[in-house]
Amino acid sequence: MSTIRDVAKLAGVSVATISRYLNKSGYVNVETELKIKKAIETLNYSPNAVARGLAGKKTNTIALILPDISNPFFPELARAVEDVASMYGYAVILCNSDNQGMKEQSYIEILKKKHIDGIIFASNTLSHTEVAHLDKNGIPLVCLDRAPGKQSCSVVRSQNKNGAKLAIKHLLGMGCRKIAHIYGPHELITAKERLIGYEESVTGFDWYSPTLTMEGDFSIAGGMHAAQVLMDRHPDIDAIFAGNDLMAVGALKALIRRGIRVPEQVAVCGFDGINMTEITEPEITTVAQPIYEMGALVSRILIKKIEGIMEADQTYELDVSLIPRKSTQRRES
Amino acid sequence: MSTIRDVAKLAGVSVATISRYLNKSGYVNVETELKIKKAIETLNYSPNAVARGLAGKKTNTIALILPDISNPFFPELARAVEDVASMYGYAVILCNSDNQGMKEQSYIEILKKKHIDGIIFASNTLSHTEVAHLDKNGIPLVCLDRAPGKQSCSVVRSQNKNGAKLAIKHLLGMGCRKIAHIYGPHELITAKERLIGYEESVTGFDWYSPTLTMEGDFSIAGGMHAAQVLMDRHPDIDAIFAGNDLMAVGALKALIRRGIRVPEQVAVCGFDGINMTEITEPEITTVAQPIYEMGALVSRILIKKIEGIMEADQTYELDVSLIPRKSTQRRES
DNA sequence: CTGAAAGCGCTTACAG
DNA sequence: CTGAAAGCGCTTACAG
Incomplete structure (x- = not known):
């Protein structure tokens, strides 16, 4: 050499x-x-990029910390992040935090030692002290789906509450008159916002009752279980709006196994827009987040921040869109 | 600092x-x-890890080059690679090659500049010259699913041919008597081996005809299309063995849409063992590769090679296992 | 058991 | 437009 x-x-x-x-x-x-x-x-x-990194204090490397790349939401996001990073000459280090504070801490320590140029955080448990810490160390940070708070970092998220409202409106439009909701973990701001969107849409209807909601844990199994409980509780439910697609898949599974016809008897709608919603039969209607765009945007923002072309920190709230599919198609309309 | x-x-x-x-x-x-x-x-x-890297010639970073993290086969693999890498103190850089030689080349150039410690290659188009080149540069390399050839690198793969035979045996055991096969792209050694396994299992039966095979491109759409063609060609097919799970999902979709009952009229079996096979209804029988184990193993091998605790290069062929599910369950047995 | 010194391969003021 | 020199923060023989 x-x-x-x-x-x-x-x-x-x-x-x-x-x-x-x-x-x-x-x-x-x-x-x-x-x-x-x-x-x-x-x-x-x-x-030699290493020598360059030492002398020039720039490693052209960023890190993507996410809960678990195996969760179907993240591969597309990671792909987008990597696509734009590589376009700008940055490599991306992948970190799976499992949403565990300990792991996040430990990754952050390592990344600091490695003097990477910035971090994209798509995990849920980033504490304010950590953010402050990174900030003190001058490591640019961009977050996904965090509360807008007054953290010193930009945030990319999407319209969860409005998305939920879109879903309910769609279901009502399809003639549904008793819509249940399976919500995600309370710690997750996204889950909470979607729940609020649901509640705001349905209180007022005489059929509404709080017993029409049930917690799932954002997993397929959680969705199955919640759907079973809900159907036992209210056999006349005619729609289930799940707080994410994994739970919608679970709900669909539970319904089919009970011999309930979807969408004729019960319509199913999810949230996220992961590919999985297209592989079930019937395919599942979902409120799609622009996942790839979110990843591309967050990556672009981070790089701008790194390269100093950055305005102040900001929160970007992206539009969601309802993708109507077979699982809610109860009338020709 | x-x-x-x-x-x-x-x-x-x-x-x-x-x-x-x-x-x-x-x-x-x-x-x-x-x-x-x-x-x-x-x-x-x-x-400072950068200074350490420069002085000590070790960056504690490895790279994972794969076609596309969005392809459902890879997230679990990537997760495994990252798990063991992080366990041993290595960070992993993610690279999406889209199976394009150009992109691979360009990633390799960058990785060389970055002086990463080793590369895991899960893409399909690594040429011999590239391998030689890396070898000359002293960059350890471990491959996934490559032909055993006499390349100077270890390879982790699984029993594709035997896996296909397992599938056919299972289908025959379930009473199927006209089994079609959707195979993957010819360039992919894995696809070819599975096809051979199928052929060796079925030639000899009087119902067998080469027209029972059809190419898909390892995608859902490819599987749907192939299944349609096959069913048109031979309406009496009673089983479809797809060369990978994505195509099995596609085949299932096509069958359901035609109103063909699975598994009663046509059984469906896939290959790979990705999670997707569990989310369809019916769930799909598949020949599972130990994906996580493959990732963990390939990562471990690379690290051993990096740390010089390595025997000669070797090919590791892992066992596959048939996971019987609803999509092929035609008798109590 | 410990220190002085060279070196890893660059970048960056500072002069010119 | 170009060069000499210091410096980035470590590791690694080599002496002692």
């Missing part, structure tokens, strides 16, 4: 000039440039 | 001693050790 020194020698200039040429910082004479180019080529020189 | 120099000063020893203490290389007096510990604590010192 040749070094910048070798190139300098061969080209007959100083290493400083090579460095300037490489980084396009400062002027380089056209002729020298040619000599440098040739030298680089003949030596097959490629700059 | 304090440096090793600060620690040395405060502890009243040389930086070399601090370094020895940090790396547990060479002896350090117990009393000095105590002083060092205290100094580190009061300064809240944390070694």
Whole structure:
């Protein structure tokens, strides 16, 4: 492996000039440039990014901390993050936190040692002290789905409450008159907002009762169980709005197993827009978040922040959209 | 941020001693050790991994190059890779190649510059010249699903041919008497091996005809289309063995849409063991590869290679196992 | 058991 | 437009 020194020698200039040429910082004479180019080529020189990182305090690496890449919501997000990162010349380190504070802490420690340029945080348990800590260390941070709070970091999220309202409106439009809701864990702000959207849409109807809601844990099994309980409780439910797609899949499964026809007897609607909703039969209507766009945006924001092209921290709330599919299609309309 | 120099000063020893203490290389007096510990604590010192990387030629970072993290096969694999990597103190950089040679090349160039310690390659188009190139550069490499060839790298794969035979045996056991096969792209060795396993199992039966096979492209849409063609061609098919789970899902979808009952009229069996096979209704029988184990193993092998605890390169062929589910359950048995 | 010194391969003021 | 030199924060022989 040749070094910048070798190139300098061969080209007959100083290493400083090579460095300037490489980084396009400062002027380089056209002729020298040619000599440098040739030298680089003949030596097959490629700059050492580690040395560069040490000297220049920039590693061109960012980290993506998420709960679990196996959760179907995250692969698409990760893909988007990596796509734009790589477009801008950044590598991305993947970290699975399992939403455990300990793991997050430990990743953050390691990432700090590695002097990565920034962090994208899609986990749920980032504490304010951690944010402050990163901030103190000058590590740019962008969060996904965090409360807007007054944390010193930009946040990308989507319209959870409105999304839930969209879902209910759609179900009502399909003729549903007793709509249950399976909500996610209370710790998750997204789950809570969706629940609120549901409640605000349905209180007022005489059929509404709080017993039409039931907690799931954002998993398929949780959705199945909740659907069973709900159907036992209110056999005349004609729609289930699940707080995320995994639970919607679970609910659908539970209904089919009971021999309940979807959507004729009970309509099912999810939230998130993961691909899984297209593989069931019937396919599941869902309130889709623009997952890829969210990942691309968060990545872009982080890089801007890193490169200092950043305005103040901001919260970006993206639109969601209802994707009508078979699982709620009860009339021609 | 304090440096090793600060620690040395405060502890009243040389930086070399601090370094020895940090790396547990060479002896350090117990009393000095105590002083060092205290100094580190009061300064809240944390070694700079970049400097360490430059001086020590080890970055404690590996890369995982795969086609697309959005493909449901890979998240679980990536999770496993990251789990064991982090257990051993390595960070993992995620790279999506889309199976494009260009992208792979470009990732490899970047990774070389970054002086990562090793690469896990789960993409399909790694050329021999590339392998040789990495080898020349002394970058350890472990591959997934590559032909055993005489490449200078270890390979982790699973029993594709036998897996296919398992599937056919299972279907025959379930009373199926006209089993079709949807195979994956010919470039993929895994797809070819599964096809061969099918062919070896069925030639000999009087019902067999080459027209019972059809290409899909390892996607859901490919599976749907192939299933439609096959059913048109041979309306009396009573089982479809798909070369991967995505195509099995597609086949199931196509059958359900035609009003064909699964498994009563046509049984469906997939290959891979991705979670998706459990979310359909009926759930899909599949020949499961031990995906998590494969990821964990490949990661462990790479790390051993990096740390020089490695025997010669080797090919590890893992067992697959048939997971019988509703989609093939045609008799009590 | 410990220290002085060179070196890893770059970048970045500072002069010129 | 270019070079000499210091510095980034470590590790690693080499002496002692």
